[in-house]
Amino acid sequence: MSTTTEYTPKTSTGRIAHFVDQRVGGSGIVKEFGRKIFPDHWSFMFGEVALYTFVLLLISGTFLTFFFDPSMAHVIYNGSYNPLRGIGMSAAYASTLDISFDVRGGLFMRQVHHWSAILFVAAVSVHMLRVFFTGAFRKPRELNWVVGGVLLILAMAAGFTGYSLPDDLLSGNGLRIIDGVVKSIPLVGTYISLFLFGGEFPGTLIIPRLYSLHIMIVPAIILLMVGIHLFMVVVHKHTQYPGPGRTNDNVVGFPVGPVYAAKAGGFFFIVYGIVAAISGLLTINPVWNYGPYDPSPVSAGTQPDWYIGFVDGALRLMPGVLGNFSFEWNIPFPWGVNTLSLNVLVPALIPAGIMFTIMFAWPWIESWVTKDKREHHLLDRPRNAPFRTGMGVAGVVSYCVMWAAASSDLIATHFHVSLNDVTYWLRVLFILGPILGFVVARRIALSLQRKDREIVLHGRETGVIEMSPEGAFSERHADMDVYKLHTLVNYEDRKVIPAQPNAAGHISRSEKRRGALSKFFFEDRVAPVTPSELAALKAEHGHGPAEIEGSSTESIEK
């Protein structure tokens, strides 16, 4: 119709903003991304914690690179820490001591870096547990679950390479264990170890190599994966807990701008503040206590950081011999005797291997068993998926048993029990714990579902005790608030799907296995209350919202 009038901002800020906007199209991004809706729940924020601690790691780590010398050259320490002055050590360890004692703010930054590292892996783990127990990994988010799992492994790798860098006695012992594990791999183990350390352990190359991995390669891959992870979150939209008005096709919550931009921005500084407070008050990895690395001494209480603890624990749990059966096999080959150290190879690789395999495959295992190929944007309350909750708890228990085993010596000294007994009990728990965990967790989930059913059908207990004219006492039950009722009745009712014949009428072996698993998972179930069920019950009792249990006349006449 007519030429559009050019927008002319009035203030100088407006002019600058307009200039930039016309060139980069910022308002379009804000318009699109700022209106993105995210649901609000405390359990959705662990991923954010992981992201923020990662940013904190990048900031504090950059500071540390200015002063750290990743070299295994031999130097004599002449810094401020008296109990180590005049001692020969690697340049890496000496520069770590200098960061701790002679660089202004260095010790604080080291502690920020290390505390945020262990908080980072903890946040990643809790975030994954939340995703698992609420079923957020289901279609279409399976690939993002896998990316998350890769991030967990990368976080562990970043942590372990960093833990080893100071070249102190504690981390050196950790590296020695890794060397032992690598060497236990059949045929190629010794070669891998020689390549890794550039010769026999410890050599003079491992610290610079770990440094490249730690400050460049691993964080770069983490950043890439984080990018993919967040991009997929935006594409898939965030999941939400079931509730009134929340469907599989919408997201109920607040927009990014201004609500989440402010909340998340503020939360970043809260996390930063918490880590800074912890770092200022509590020491972490006091490397000066451990002394420089020397292959001969091993200190009592040598443990890896918590995220590697489960591997250390598995190694501690593994018996070297079982009665007369030795796990160390000496196999005579034509070219000589080769040793297969199953007592190292099995605990170091098998539990972690099983754990990560099941973890990565779980979305497909679940959709295969349930034959559920639909998209899911509504989460399960953990009680409403008893089979999954049971499986998750079994995994957590088996992880925690290995974790506890890594601190078996500290359990022994602090609870005044025998170290040997701790190991024996943990071995028993390693076998029985996951089974018990599965059974107990599933039972608890089913019982909670029954309780929900009971509440829906009979109303909630009000705590009001009434005496009827006949003298009988009963508690008044009140009807549920419809909003709360929604959460209790609106869940997915998974039933056993027996093995189905295929088009040719044949039931394949894998289909039979699926049927058996389906039976195992869903045989015991608690169906949600249907509206007709509720209506029928109301009609039968024939009274209004304030039902009085046990006071109906019929029950007295009987």
Added chain:
Amino acid sequence: MKALSQRRRHPLAAVALLLMGLLITGGLYMAAGSVNEAKAATGYSASDIEEGNKLFIANCATCHGLNAEGSADGPSLIGVGAAAVDFQVGTGRMPMQMQGPQAQAKPVQFDDAQISQLSAFVASLGAGPAIPSEDMLDTSHGDSAAGGTVFRVNCAMCHNAAAAGGALTRGKFAPALAGVSEKHIYEAMITGPQNMPVFNDSNITPDEKRDVITFLKEIESQGSPGGAKLGSLGPVAEGLFIWTAGLGIIIAFTIWLTSRPS
């Protein structure tokens, strides 16, 4: 000399020669082996030994025997020396509260004079390590860095690099070393109480022992440069803290951030 040469073909000459040879080698071995084991009962009066004997009969003889010869319940104390008594009684480990994997420290039962009398009595039974003198314990002449190296090589595998203690097999343990007096640390090294090995003076010289004590006292008195040390227990304590307190605080904030005004 003539008498000796006349009897050189005596039937017992060979036996006498053998005996002499054994005594000389044995004596040399004893002298070489007990370089550190300072001489017995020096500086103790007869009345100290007498009083110590009475205390011993009343408090120790049940397990160690009336003449300290040992029994099924306790080892012989002949030749353990004053240092062993001073350590065991002076740290309250003896008299033992109960039989167990190892004697545990508890409030000391005797005063210094009584401990000295008991030491005098046991030292009078046979030569053993003596209580170290003041200058052997003078940390102002020690080198904490050298002591730290000796400590990490010889002691840290049981007592932990920061001397926070550690577990041994079947309920035995190496205790934390903070708060243990210089004298008791030295005595422990030369007598090897409970499950600890003896570090004699040819293994760790008296000067090195003093360095170790200097190191231990320095790390104890300097405190923790980085803040609360969480028991110096290493990554387990750190992981436990982040999973309980750390995540607890984070969760409290997430709940606060997602709560709605009601």
